[in-house]
Amino acid sequence: MRERTCAIIVIGNEILSGKVQDTNAYFATRELRKLGVTLKRIAVVPDELDAIAEEVAYCAARFEFVLTSGGVGPTHDDITMEGVARAFKRKLVIHPELERLIHQHFADRVNAAGLKMAEVPDGAVLNATHDLRFPTVQLENVYILPGIPQIFEPKLLALAGRFATDPYYIHVIYTTAGEGAIAEHLNTCLKSYPDLMLGSYPRVGDPEYRVKLTLESKDHDYLERAFSHLLELLPKEVVVKTE
């Protein structure tokens, strides 16, 4: 199966000023990995039209799909819809189905600010599932999700089916050697297995190991051969555990 690539754009001054710690990007990162999607980029941008539009245009042109998080509520700083619209040179329009849902949900509490949430870029479609109160707005290959984690997470999970592709296979080697001591073995292994995704992650202060090596591939047999090869290259005494 072909590779599916994705980017995540987190929108909000509250993240860049440290007032709120984003958790959506990490949640999405793990979910996308499970689905076999290759996440190529995460960007956190402020509540500024040009910054949003530029980043959305950049990612939408390069990756198969894009998830945005945040900036879709009723307040003055919620300008993601306008930013996405600008990225695709569309105007904002009221979506009749969203307007109906907002009236249905908020009843007589609807005001101008609430109806702002019915505005979408012209041409946007709605992705509805029975377990979501509000559908997820999609324009071209961009899915526009809210920043509140309790809403972002179920909305992403509801979309997961359409993103799924073939998964990565993975092996892990824990070693007591430092990175410098094993770097040449890793390079040798990569010469034989250039398509292997090989990660090397030093850990400080762990009595059990110093470096965690991750080997990944979408080709199961290729991974197994590369894993065996690297285990032969590494001195036996430095390997404490494999997974």
Next chain:
Amino acid sequence: MRERTCAIIVIGNEILSGKVQDTNAYFATRELRKLGVTLKRIAVVPDELDAIAEEVAYCAARFEFVLTSGGVGPTHDDITMEGVARAFKRKLVIHPELERLIHQHFADRVNAAGLKMAEVPDGAVLNATHDLRFPTVQLENVYILPGIPQIFEPKLLALAGRFATDPYYIHVIYTTAGEGAIAEHLNTCLKSYPDLMLGSYPRVGDPEYRVKLTLESKDHDYLERAFSHLLELLPKEVVVKTE
């Protein structure tokens, strides 16, 4: 005092694949805020030369300074130095002082992989302080920090003095009203105080409040006037606490 702007670039496939959760960006975000620096962008990019070079060039041209995190160890996927060099159209050179420090620290354990850590973009300078084992490499307005949090954090703190500028003043209002109910009051307040940085953060499932409003400015008196004005606009019964 003038505004100082900054971007953070996190480099590493391990972050984008969810194998490691980045903590450096959030740590830096809070430290920069304390220093009065305006963080305008966070980007997480893969261990790919073009992706690193393109993001570094983008940020270095737009913001006063840039911090990078990750990709500076001895292994095959540590290509941040090369990426930064490419962004500024420089070549990589061995820095004699770094080479000396590596020989001093690793003694007879130095190999080719270890010496790779002495390579820097041509023209880079070293920022040394007495409490750091290795100085922080800087090229133009880009500071190149390692990804391991136990090294990233002290290196950033050692640089803090040169980044500091005038701090933000802040007030917080906690309200039991929903965003939709107060959005128009926020807009009214912003008409009178257009330079106010006004944030509105809904919280789900907290019995104490539904929306946290943050008011910020580098001008203390301006902030006080805007804070009083917004408190007059909001219905008294929805304000549960102010800070």
